[in-house]
Amino acid sequence: MDNKPDPTELTEEQKRSRRSRSIAIAMVLGVLVVLFYFVTLVKGPAVLNRPL
Amino acid sequence: MSMIGDIARLPAGVPETAARPQVSVATAEDYVALLKPRVMSLVVFTALVGLMAAPGPIHPVLAFTALLCIAVGAGASGALNMWYDADIDALMTRTAGRPIPRRRIAPGEALGFGITLAGFAVVVLGLLVSWLAAALLAFTILFYVVVYTMWLKRSTPQNIVIGGAAGALPPVIGWAAVTGSITLEPLLLFLIIFVWTPPHFWALALIRTEDYARAGVPMLPVVAGAAATRRQIMIYSLLLIPVGASPWLFGYAGLVYGLTALVAGALMLAFAWRVWTRTEGKAATTAARQMFIYSILYLFGLFAVLLVESIAGRVVG
Numbered sequence: 001m002d003n004k005p006d007p008t009e010l011t012e013e014q015k016r017s018r019r020s021r022s023i024a025i026a027m028v029l030g031v032l033v034v035l036f037y038f039v040t041l042v043k044g045p046a047v048l049n050r051p052l
Numbered sequence: 053m054s055m056i057g058d059i060a061r062l063p064a065g066v067p068e069t070a071a072r073p074q075v076s077v078a079t080a081e082d083y084v085a086l087l088k089p090r091v092m093s094l095v096v097f098t099a100l101v102g103l104m105a106a107p108g109p110i111h112p113v114l115a116f117t118a119l120l121c122i123a124v125g126a127g128a129s130g131a132l133n134m135w136y137d138a139d140i141d142a143l144m145t146r147t148a149g150r151p152i153p154r155r156r157i158a159p160g161e162a163l164g165f166g167i168t169l170a171g172f173a174v175v176v177l178g179l180l181v182s183w184l185a186a187a188l189l190a191f192t193i194l195f196y197v198v199v200y201t202m203w204l205k206r207s208t209p210q211n212i213v214i215g216g217a218a219g220a221l222p223p224v225i226g227w228a229a230v231t232g233s234i235t236l237e238p239l240l241l242f243l244i245i246f247v248w249t250p251p252h253f254w255a256l257a258l259i260r261t262e263d264y265a266r267a268g269v270p271m272l273p274v275v276a277g278a279a280a281t282r283r284q285i286m287i288y289s290l291l292l293i294p295v296g297a298s299p300w301l302f303g304y305a306g307l308v309y310g311l312t313a314l315v316a317g318a319l320m321l322a323f324a325w326r327v328w329t330r331t332e333g334k335a336a337t338t339a340a341r342q343m344f345i346y347s348i349l350y351l352f353g354l355f356a357v358l359l360v361e362s363i364a365g366r367v368v369g
Contacts (some may be wrong), residue, residue: 014077017077017079018076021078024080035177039117
């Protein structure tokens, strides 16, 4: 059995930073969903009315 | 950024450590640093004042959306600025700790991050709030990145005079988000920040002259010398007194604002006088540093009074 470390394995720092980025992206997406939900409630049918 | 798939193509004999995938180690905090959060906070505050001073109603959710988009747009400008200026940032003490010079974030990642945020900020502001405000935000980002960062910053000592227009636009964007138009009042707010920017940055440039010279950035003290810079700081500080009081002089702000603007403007001039008269050694550095710090308080104070008056006007009116 080969005991050599897998060269494709990420380091702990890389894993931590990737997790940090993933959480940040998830939070931003969540904020966008909530924002669009509330703006739709506020504007009602006017959300479709976008005169330039 | 080489990915895991590249490892299979590594030639024989390459050490195993070299085969480890070069995946980014940037954390969310590094990306937040790309947004220049301190600059962003002043942008958001001045935009809030423009938004509150504007006549007419705006739903709090839409006001929040507008401010969020302006903040993200400002952050995107900061990220694109750091992408383009990475070479000179690495040479200056003040900026060497930024994420790209520290090799936490690759330049291409910053570029993609900035473009994505800018696009989102403009489109969301247009779709949800106002296309005029969105157009102004797009213009502000383009002006800061293309006109200031890519062109003026490295080519003329008037870089921050003209480039200051980008930093002065947020209250106009806030105003446009509410009214869908631009009138004289937001333009006066623009003018205050526009005239305030040169003495603010030149005070910093006096302290960091060696930094800018090393990086080859033609800031006024590097090109024209400290004496000329001190004279210009005095001229702009003098000009700032009537410009700062203009919202009151034109009848858009109350007496409290008018008195605050006059007193704060006189103090700004006093700090500029100290910079002008203390030209040697530690006293000169201290005077420039105090001028720089006070200039931030000046702008914050004036806009805070405007904000309070606007809120009071909305509550009473």
